[in-house]
Amino acid sequence: MTARPTDLSRRNMIKGAAAVAATGAMGGWIPAFAQSKLTVGVIYVGPRDDYGYNQAQAQAAAALKKMPGIKVVEQEKVPETTDVQKTMGSMIEQDGVTLLFPTSFGYFDPHMLRMAEKYPKVRFAHCGGMWTSGKHPANTGSYFGYIDECQYLNGIVAGYASKTKKIGFIAAKPIPQVLRNCNAFLMGARSVDPKITCQLIVTGDWSLPVKEAEATNSMVDQGIDVITSHVDSPKVLIETAEKRGIFSCGYHANQSALAPKGYLTGAEWNWLTVYEQHVKDAIAGAPFKNFVRGGLKEGFVKMSPYGKAVPDAAKKKADATKAAMMKGDYVIFKGPLKDNTGKEVIPAGKSLVQTDPVLEQMNYLVEGVVGKV
């Protein structure tokens, strides 16, 4: 099998040579030809219309499709096994994809790394924070966003909307990314009223609609009146919250259509910013950007439009905080900060800016969160 990659690159070189000859003959047509050559592949772990993680990626893919000269091929519900390796291989070999977006976290190691070694000329842009300089191939990279900024803004709005002063967070797994969102949500709410507490329920996996609905119901029964989440598809829990007459804040994508009465606002990805950048670089032949991160300021994340139930005071405070974040000088995690066991996790006077890698190892819940890691 070692012969295959060389085989392929030789074939590609011949193809490339033929293309150069053809474009040479056509003279002025070169840019148009180059543009129509880019085929982008997007791979999803779940359904494209899940009102969540995958939909957020698919929206960016759909916008790419409308751009002239770009072909997009998509495949959904691809498990994190050899299946995804073969899917990447098929896109490259059968569809001529040269820029890939394998969007699920678990695609990275070992699947994407293995394929990146085999196809060194293809660009692999993975969603998540895994890429490390020197350790991973140069044709691979990570993109991710500081969506805890949006969860903080969700929290501010929730803080105004809550009458019981009890809010809830439904999480898939107690991993750093999720804990960071949960903490930011409560800290946003506590910036409005420091008496607010947040109940955390961990379901155990990324997509467990039944457990998510049960968690929502039990939260409503406890008197919680605003919830948000970090699961792959918040569809069912937002619908359940609406049915039970409480407020909800969205995550991943805009879920306002599911809860016209109770949807306050939501933390959404804006992956088109990232996709466009990679597409431009690929067309121009510019070096691949391996490590791409951003928050509100960079346009990587955005807020859903406010729902009808959001009071003006909430809008005012959230908008002011958002404006500060857009300027880039707002710090969410700063000392003194205690976790919910009373231990000091950030000493007074210390500020952790969004780009600080320490935040990506978060393993605590801040004071006021009811729950355990």
Next chain:
Amino acid sequence: MSSARLGSALESLTIPVGALIGAMLLFGLFMLMLGQNPLEVYGLIYQGGFSSAFSWQNTLSRAAPLILTALCVALPAQAGLMIIGSEGALVLGGLTAAVIGHAMTGMPPISVKIAMALGGLLSGGLWIAAAGALRQYRGINETISSLLLTYIAIALFNHMVEGPLRDPASLNKPSTAPIGDASMLGNFPGLDVHWGLGFGIIFCIAMYILVKRTTWGFGLRIVGGNARAARLAGLPVGPLVLAACFLGGAASGLAGMVEVAAVHGNANASLMAGYGYAGILVAFIARQNPLAIIPVAILLGGISASGGMLQRRLDLPDATVLVLQGMAFLLVLASETLYGRIKLFKPREVAA
């Protein structure tokens, strides 16, 4: 070969193939209703799954785990048990292999690999044997208990991987500690398909010989046909049932070991990709025949490989392939009623 045996061989080939062709035609009709050209769809299925060396390897690599997990259904079926818990045996086999692989870091790779394989075989085997024992000695329905045991296995797996066995370095995707590159299984010689394919084929052939060509297998099939008669004939029914369950579970456990040792390098939630459930489908279409599992798994692997092609080229949803699988499954099961009813395959009656 006598004409009677030739007839029955032809029959058991023609009926399932006919059912599959029927399923393809129905699927074509379904595609036509969706506004797609059925001929183009057939072309893409062929192109995606079977047209080139690349697509064949795609197909085979998807078939590899299914061959082993299907055995977990087909072997207990010889003893008359309907076990559907392959997924549980697979995850436990994978977990055991990952623990052994990590614990033996630094030892000669070949011994690590053998120990991992034995660990996978043993843990998967014992798990399904437990379902068999519940049936044999406590009268608990094995279909339900093996399914429930799968839920327990998955819960246990998640608890261990996210708790005591978690590699602290696996921040956002809880996994066990890596087994290390030296202990990884390579590819099947000459193919970009891992060793699971080889193990599966060897396992299937061995089991075919065991079940169809030995006295032990004959005894097993008598138990499957009528357990009371078998007991009256003096056959050790309990041990036979347990052994069949153990062998089936062992196959699934080995599939888990292969996923860890050839694909992931550790045990994590991606092991639960539904191979165990897909194996049930394979075993049924193969009519529980260990040898028939191989082509059926390859066919299903091919359908799933071409499913990607349908999604990418025609923008069809992923569920399209499930529709095709469902049609194939239903028609194959329905066609079982045709055995012995088609004149063509019957031995001609000799005139007196």
